Amino acid sequence: MMAGKDVPVSPLAPKRQPKVPAVPGVRFATAEAGIRYRGRTDVVLMLLDEGTQVAGVFTRSKCPSAPVDWCRENLAQGSGRAVVVNSGNANAFTGLKGRDSVKLTAQIAAKAAGCKPQEVFIASTGVIGEPLDATKFEGVLQDCAKRAADGPWVDAAKAIMTTDTFPKALSRKAKIDGKDVVLAGIAKGAGMIAPDMATMLSFVFTDAAIAAPVLQALLSKGVKGSFNAVTVDSDTSTSDTLMLFATGKATDRGVPEITEINDARLSGFKRALNSLLLELAHLVCKDGEGARKFVEVRVAGATSARSAKRVALSIANSPLVKTAIAGEDANWGRVVMAVGKAGEPADRDRLDISFGEIMVAQQGARAPSYDETAVSDYMRGEHIVITADLGLGRGRSTVWTCDLTKAYVEINGDYRS
Amino acid sequence: MMAGKDVPVSPLAPKRQPKVPAVPGVRFATAEAGIRYRGRTDVVLMLLDEGTQVAGVFTRSKCPSAPVDWCRENLAQGSGRAVVVNSGNANAFTGLKGRDSVKLTAQIAAKAAGCKPQEVFIASTGVIGEPLDATKFEGVLQDCAKRAADGPWVDAAKAIMTTDTFPKALSRKAKIDGKDVVLAGIAKGAGMIAPDMATMLSFVFTDAAIAAPVLQALLSKGVKGSFNAVTVDSDTSTSDTLMLFATGKATDRGVPEITEINDARLSGFKRALNSLLLELAHLVCKDGEGARKFVEVRVAGATSARSAKRVALSIANSPLVKTAIAGEDANWGRVVMAVGKAGEPADRDRLDISFGEIMVAQQGARAPSYDETAVSDYMRGEHIVITADLGLGRGRSTVWTCDLTKAYVEINGDYRS
Known part of the structure; x- marks a missing residue:
């Protein structure tokens, strides 16, 4: 089943799709890889400039999906160059095949992005237990890399939808040391939303220059009052993934790099990040399956x-x-x-x-x-x-x-x- | 809302209402006290012969109903002479008024049964938070005491229904030291069924002679694999009550009294009790609101x-x-x-x-x-x-x-x- 076909848009959806600005250092494109759905995009490839710092928070399920295992493993290096997210198949509970499938996806994306497979972060959402045929990404991701642009964000949000009835893309502006930085994020729900997170995927990007350990501390704290404080049905998925990427491109405009969590210049950014996470989490909740209130x-x-x-x-x-x-x-x-x-x-x-x-x-x-x-x-x-x-x-x-x-x-x- | 009006009988209901025999030492009658429903019975008064031993297990809710508080308090004495159960109003979260209402119910029932108020056990099921007007029991319980008979059990089961779609009354036979004893029980659900128990009430009676501490041990153990192993919706009510009464009348037929939990002569009774509790719990589950499987x-x-x-x-x-x-x-x-x-x-x-x-x-x-x-x-x-x-x-x-x-x-x- 695909959202939008039979299910009307949630009455709680925002009346207007907000405009989300480009984030310097982030480009992306979507495609139809034909994983499960027909006539809609089901994969997004995001390219990140060199030096992009990464943080992530994942499901606490004891049976996590293969992509979650992959991301956790590669998070340690603190940096990343590409993100691949597909909908239609969660690649969860797919055994050794699932691990191979993630590896192949990373190889295809790495070739397209010109980076190492370990610098590719992967998330999959959809049905559990069906083998995901990663050869479907062959050519598709290459083509995405060629078409990658700095917008529109709503297209990325659409490609990752499952039972969501509306795309979720938001942004915030913040100041670091008096100079502007931007944050943009996408998210998808909708069922299995319960702390700690769910079939929930969310990716947030900023051009601020923030070292990975600081980024991780901000995200781990920020998730508590936002994504870990929403629940649709108390079910927790195998695939929950929330990642935060900082490209550092704002340094081109003289924004200083932040390397300490206690740096006072972070306060505005922290507020903006928490506010963005909270509104994204609320949107996921407002798109809970069948939600009217x-x-x-x-x-x-x-x-x-x-x-x-x-x-x-x-x-x-x-x-x-x-x-x-x-x-x-x-x-x-x-x-x-x-x-x-x-x-x-x-x-x-x-x-x-x-x-x-x-x-x-x-x-x-x-x-x-x-x-x-x-x-x-x-x-x-x-x-x-x-x-x-x-x-x-x-x-x-x-x-x-x-x-x-x-x-x-x-x-x-x-x-x- | 009342079951039976708009809601069809659960497709999982037993095809035939089982016959439940009399339990020597137990008599009862039902009445229309007009608590909430019209045109149906909503209260049962049960009279127990002198010396009846009592055991009980109650909700673990931190906000128990006034009747649960009352029963817990009076359980210590180990014996009882009467049980009053009403449907339509749970007398839960009714503050001081609720406590007064339980006290008045006990006084009215004690007068009708010819016993002390502390020998009356009370359970209420239905809406939470509405004051229960116990003066409605005046005359009604007196009349029940006059009409009290040793059957039919299905009438008692009907009087305590709320959203149940069918009455639940079952029996078992067992042997103690080679001689027959009988067990009969009634139960009601249906929502808020989760360990540890729920809006669930159940009362089991036997003519065996078993001392209260032994009875309590049997019940506390038996509930684990039965009522505490069913769940309809994970919600736990303020009113869950499971009580076991042993009238001891079987001693008239030469059945020995049991005073030790390790008495080998208990094994058949134990099996029969556990089997009865399990089937009652299954019936509650099969009548879970809207259940089809x-x-x-x-x-x-x-x-x-x-x-x-x-x-x-x-x-x-x-x-x-x-x-x-x-x-x-x-x-x-x-x-x-x-x-x-x-x-x-x-x-x-x-x-x-x-x-x-x-x-x-x-x-x-x-x-x-x-x-x-x-x-x-x-x-x-x-x-x-x-x-x-x-x-x-x-x-x-x-x-x-x-x-x-x-x-x-x-x-x-x-x-x-």
Whole structure:
């Protein structure tokens, strides 16, 4: 099944596709390699200027895909020259054939890019367990390298879509030492989105000059409040990949290279990166399969931030909470249930729950001011905020999810047909 | 919403309602207390002969309902004379009012049964967060006590239903020291079924004479492989209650009293109890909201039984696995995903996966013998067995679940309306 054919675009999609500027040092092109889909692009080759620094965060699955193994191995060198991403086949659980297929892909891409195979990073998304025939990239990647240009980013975002209903490409500007740098990123979802990441792929590029260890520290920290704080269905894929590339081309315009994580000149960049990661993660969540509502779960008053996050995820992953939201039902009893089942410190008699600004439950019972009509009106909105204050401590955490609709079952009950 | 009105009976329901015999020392009657539903019974009062021994296992939710608090407190005395169960309102998250309501229910029942309030065990199931008006039991329970008889058990099972589509009442016979004893049990589901138990209530009665500490040991052990091994949606309710009552009336027929857990004469009873608990748990699972398929997940080759159970639950709770089964799709890639995300020791290259007797994945890749047609035929059945052999050790575990269909979303998106 391919998104766009039968499935309408998510009602939560941004109304306009944002313009994403070129990132000096990054060129790319897409193609139809015929992996699985017909009549659409399914591969993107990205070329990176020499000296590009690399960071990456990957799935915590104990059964990672062959490309994830490959990327982890080559990340150690800290630099890279090319990225190949294909959709339609995840090359996961494909055994020795899968490893050979990754190796062959890297060889073909290296030849096209004029670099070593170890400088090629690879990601695959789609069906698990089907051998991926990498010979299909022969010629295709060569041709991509010839056509590579600095845009349009939306084409790269489109080539990596699976059940996504809209392409996800965003950018940010930041200043380092008073001079402009740019960040651009693409992402795809949509199911299997749960910490730690999912069938989720995202690639972010910047022309800033930042040494690989610093880049890695920024990414590892940034992922916590963004991609690792969204969940569509609590499932974690074998293929989750988030990578950050810094070409360093901004040095041509006098932007200094950053080699220390504590460099004060990084603060603006850090903010821009975190903001970009968060918006990309939100887009993935808004394109959760069948999603009609974007749900923000805020937990406060927990004994620690870690405990707060567990409770928030328990609420955000509860099928009963999610179906209630789909039904526009302010069923806060199910929120209580989800708090209770999280196994974290909680005291029924101190628990407050709000939907939006409306307090529905207070200190272990229905709020005296509870107004069903006001809450029902609120539940008809597209962005639902649920707040649970445990009243125990100062730990807080926010996670994002979407509702669970019949369309989710429809889409996922029929993925391979 | 009330089951039976719009929701058809589960296709997994037993074709015939089994006959359940009387249990000497137990009498009961049902009534319409008008808690929430119209035109159906919503309360059962059970009377237990003097000396009845009691054991119980309850939800691990940190936000338990008021009746759960009450039962836990009174379980210490080891004996009981009456049970009141109502449907329509769970009396959970109802604060001080909820506690008062339980107390009043116990007082009314105690007066009707001629016992102390502390000898009354109470369970409530239904909507959370709504105050339960216990004055509705006034007169009603008195009348139940007058009408109390030793059957039919199906009436008791019907009175406690919420979204259940069929009543669940079963029995077993066992021998203690060569003489017959009887066990009878009722249960209700259906959503929020996950270890450790859920919106699940079950009450089992026997005329055997077994001291409370022994009874408790039997129940605590028996629940592990039965009710704590089924999951409908990974949600755990505030109200889960499983209680076991032994009236001791079989001593009238010369059955000896058992006071030691290691008494060899218990072995037949133990088997019968475990078998009854397992079948009741399976019935709850087969009546999971919207269920069309009964799914058995067997995990072998794990490093420990505990690890095997975690992996099995990760598979059984995965929305992507469950929707694939609903779609009759042998999507074993999602089983790999669920194994991988469990966080337990697993090695992709040793993993074997079968659907029924058909091996689909072997040592980290698609099985060479893989036959899509045979698997597709298998997936059309009503009882699906998924086996994952991790190939690491001797730990094994089996859990049961159902598929995730559009009807689940429909039923749970509309529960309160």
